[in-house]
Amino acid sequence: MFFGPEEGHFALALGCVLAVFQCAIPLWAAHSAKHQRLVALAPALAVGQLIALSLSFLSLILCAVHDDFSVQNVAANSAIAKPLLYKITGVWGSHEGSVLLWTLILALCGGAVSLFGRNLPDILRGRVLAILGGVSAGFQLFCLLTSDPFERLYPAPMDGQGMNPLLQDPGLAFHPPILYTGYVGFAVPFAFAVAALIEGRVDAAWGRWVRPWAVAAWAFLTCGIALGSWWSYYVLGWGGYWFWDPVENASLIPWLTGTALVHSAIVVEKREGLKIWTVLLAIATFSFSLSGTFLVRSGILNSVHAFANDPARGVFILALLAIVIGGSLSLFAWRAPSLTAGGLFAPVSREGALVLNNILLCSICAVVVTGTMYPPFMQLLAGRTISVGKPFFDAATIPLTLPLLLAMGLGTALPWKRAHLPRSFAHLRTAIPLTLVGLALCWWHFSGILPIACGVLSVWVIAASIADMARRLGLPGGTLRSVLSRARSLPRSSWGATLAHIGAGITVLGLSGMSSAQHAIVEVPIGHTTHLAGDDWTLTNIRHLRGPNYNALRADITISHNGHVITILHPEKRDFTSQHQTTTEVSIHTNFLRDLYGVIGDQQGTGANTTYVLRLHNNTLAPWMWLGALIMAIGGGLSLSDRRLRIGAPRRATALAEKTS
Amino acid sequence: MTRKTRRLWLVISCLACLGLAAGLTLRAFSSNIVFFMAPSQVRAHPPSPDRTIRLGGMVVAGSLHRIVVHNTPVNEFQITDGQAAITVSYAGILPDLFREGQSVVALGTVERGGAFTASEVLAKHDETYMPKEVAEELRRTGKWDPRFGKAPDAASWNTMTSSEDSSHKNTKTGG
Incomplete structure (x- = not known):
């Protein structure tokens, strides 16, 4: 083969060497006045590392596509009969492949900083790339030494063993890259934070440079979490969307600190406040991402046995985490006091709301x-x-979310520096009728005090965001032309923020709605009707189908309301005989306000007494949870396209630079 | 407002929030922590009926039977750790990998009569999966020791019943 696993292995080693240079040269060069020009090598090294890792990853994909079962990773995770798409996505299904994907995305971040960071000062860019290179080198070493994805297998088996029908799903296939981009993306704010600590300087320009990277990572992480949740909703067939298990929490924790980071960086940018705190948040977010991916996902912390099974891997990863997290925190402890503290500000103000x-x-x-x-x-x-x-x-979390939602609606309406609370409330008076309508609707449809409170407050967030945007556009009262010209002159980042807040409101509304979801598990013969949530669910027919490599049991469940047919669901239970596995194909009908969700279970009895187990769900506002997350991510993307982030302004005040250096 | 009072505000709000968070966490911990128990522990110290626990062990071979109450399927089976067996009833669809003679974890409450009502039954989507609590428990009771090899095959657990005490002999040779 033209580019086989050995070449891939070599490319990975080459990437690792380049990463070591990417780390060492700029750090040394920035330090010595004589060789400062060498800092300019950093972007070239980062791009070189990216090319090497892309080739390495490509060669692993080629091995999977060509069914090269002499590569152990392919033999364990692929099979001849697997569709091409899942042969490719199966590459990152294993531990080794996912570590390689992780380092590739880290290299992509380095490449992006080299390409899009042209307006950064050379020294800062060199240091940022050096930190990224250092982290990258560590994980590529981990990949090379303990989890080599290119390891050969002798003798090569005739066919691979990676034919798990449950894992052949587009949602699962694209979930890891998106989630990893979110996790790894926070490496860039982390590198900026460490570079700022080395440099001993954080200012408004730093805030402006770091924020787009944090927003981008945050948007990807939001999408990744939503996609994972959606996958478990429609594939697992339990009607659940979030199980609070360690793997899910591992993605939620950096999302929470990342959201805080995205907001605190605004204060750095606009008011030069919260500087030390923002640096700490950037370090914390990436540390949580790292521990999330490598401790929780790999199960090292969850089970002592996993650690004992492969001590080399566990010790290596713990050492790596200790160096990255411990090192950055020590640097923080050492250097943070030398950063000039930002101004304090009035509790009632935009920055006060952001602090809250x-x-x-x-x-x-x-x-x-x-x-x-x-x-x-x-x-x-x-x-x-x-x-x-x-x-x-x-x-424990919902009572803390309520004040957050309350502040979220009010926060964007508060002016910087000093606000007058009654006046800001008056700006939002148009939001109050809508909130009251929301209160009535939530009272009517939801049960329980916490879901109602969450529902009302999320309506408040949405209404207040819209009211605030309307006020900025000069509505009501402005002419069409003035509104349009105002809309054009408003920065994209305010549109993005409004959209993201509306998205968050929609997600919380969806979550509150799901608390009043109803379900029934029944065992019925054909023709039997079950009443659930005011509708009649009738099992009208059962068919036995043959798929390409499975036998399926397919039900027709007719849902009608007062004799009026709403829809017919077709859930399936598939039996993959050669893999001894059954999968459930959920059938979902959504009208945007609720999901009608049907699952078929086992067949019981024979002949005239045959009955079928059905699981029926009426999930109120379920689609809103993911729709809201998508809107949040789009809001993040919109604010990234803000031209202020790309052109002009990011020039440091030179007078200030001379004073501090 | 002076710089000092502003800083005081910041500190007070931080402390208030963290205090609230800590209070909520402790309160939630005191009522919502779920302990894992083996059948013999449940038999020895029955938890109060309002307390949710995770009951884990092996499903006794031949103990599973189903009844249909008001069109709702109810599964009844026994979970054993080799010393005691507890009858579990679960209204719902058992996971695809639920097998008699294999390990299982049930989430639910112990009724006053000693029977267990499960709200959730867990068996992961992996043929070789053994919940780690169950593995721990089996090791503790001497049914299986990881030092002597992998967990015994599902077939050998089929011979394991609640009254059988000699099962650890044949499982140890399996490793």
Whole structure:
């Protein structure tokens, strides 16, 4: 083969060497006055590393496409009969492949900083790339030394073993790259934070440079989490969307601190406040991303056995995490006091609201971290096996979310520096009728005090965001022309923020709606009708189908309301005989306000007494959860396209630079 | 407002939020922590009926039977750790990988009579999966020791019943 696994392995090693140089040269060059010109090598090295890793990843994909089962990773995760798409996506299904994907995305971040960071000062860009290179080198070494994706297998098997029908799904296939881009993307704000600590300077320009990277990573992470949740909703067939298990929490924790980071960087940019805090948040977010991917996902912390199974891997990863996290935190402890503290500000002001947002998000994060880490620590220290689940997280996080939502609606309407609370409320008076309508609707449709409160407050967030935007556009009262010209002159980032807030409101509304979802599990013969949530669900027919490599049981469930047919659901249960596996194909009918969700279980009895187990769900506002997340991510993307972030302004005040250096 | 009072505001709001978070966490911990118990532990110290626990062990071979109550399927089976067996009833669809003689974890409450009502039954989507609590428990009771090899094949657990005490002999040779 033209570009086989050995070449891929070599490319990975080459990438690792380039990463080491990318780390060492700029750091050394920036330090010595004589060789400062060498800093300019950093972007070239970063691009070189990106090319090497892309080739390496490509060669692994080629091995999978060509069914080269002499490569152990392919033999374990692919098979001849697998569709081409899943041969490719199966590459990152394994531990080794996912570490390679992880380093590739990190290299992509380095490449992006080299290409899009042309307006950065050379020294800062060199240092940022050096930090990225250092992290990259560590994980490529981990990949090379302990989890080599190109390891050969002798003798090569005739066929691979990676034919798991449950994992052949587009949602699962594209979930890891998107989620990883979110996780790894926070490496760039992290590198900026460490570079700023080395340099000893954080200012408004720094805030402006770091924010787009944080927003981009945040948008990807939002999408990744939503996609994962959606996948578990429609594939697993339990009607659930979030299980609060450690793997899910591992993605939620950096999302919470990342959201705080995106907001606190605004204060750095606009008011030069919260500087030290923002640096700490950038470090914390990436540290949580790292520990999330490598400790929780790999199960090292969850089970002592996984650690014992492969001590080299576990020790290596723990050492790596200790160097990255411990190193950056020590640097922070050493250098942060030398950063000039920003100005303090009035509690009632835009920056005050942003501080409140940060405090609340970090409190929620602390609760989630505690809930996630407490059981494994109890297991390790006291030997007691305990677990915490949805009831714990609901009881501990929802009361903290309520003030967050309240502040979210009000925050964008507050002016910078000093605000007058009654006046700002008056700006939002148009939002109040809508909120009252929301209150009536939530009262009517939801059950329980917390879901109603969450529902009302999310309507408030949406209404207040719209009212604030309307006020900025000069509505009501402005002529069409003035409104349009105002709309054009408003920065894209304000549109993005409004959109993201509306998205968050929609997601929370969806979550509150799901708390009044209803379900029934029934065992019925053909022709039987079940009443659920005011509708009649009738099992009208059952068919036995043959797929390409499975036998399926397909049900027709007719849902009607007062004799008027709404839809017919066709859930299937597929039996993959050669793999000894059954999968459930959920059937969902959505009218945007609710999902009608049907699953067929086992067939019981024979002949005239045959009955079928059905699981029927009426999920109120379910699609809103993912729609809201998508809108949030689009809002992030929109604010990235703000021209202020790309052209002009990011020039440091030189007078200031001379004063501090 | 002076610089000092502003800083005070910041500190107070931080402390208030963290205090609130800590209070909520403790409150939620005190009522929502779920302990894992083996059948013999449940038999020895029955938890109160309002307390959710995770009950784990092996499904006793031949103990599963189904009844239909008001069109709702109810599965009844016994979970054992080799010393005691608890009858579990679960209204719902058992996971695809639920098998008699294999390990399982059930989430639910112990009724006053000693029977267990499960709200959730867990068996992961992997043929070789053994929940780690169950593995721990089996090791503790001497049914299986990881040092002697992999968990025994599902077939050998089929012979394991609640009254059988000699099962660890044949499982140890399996490794």
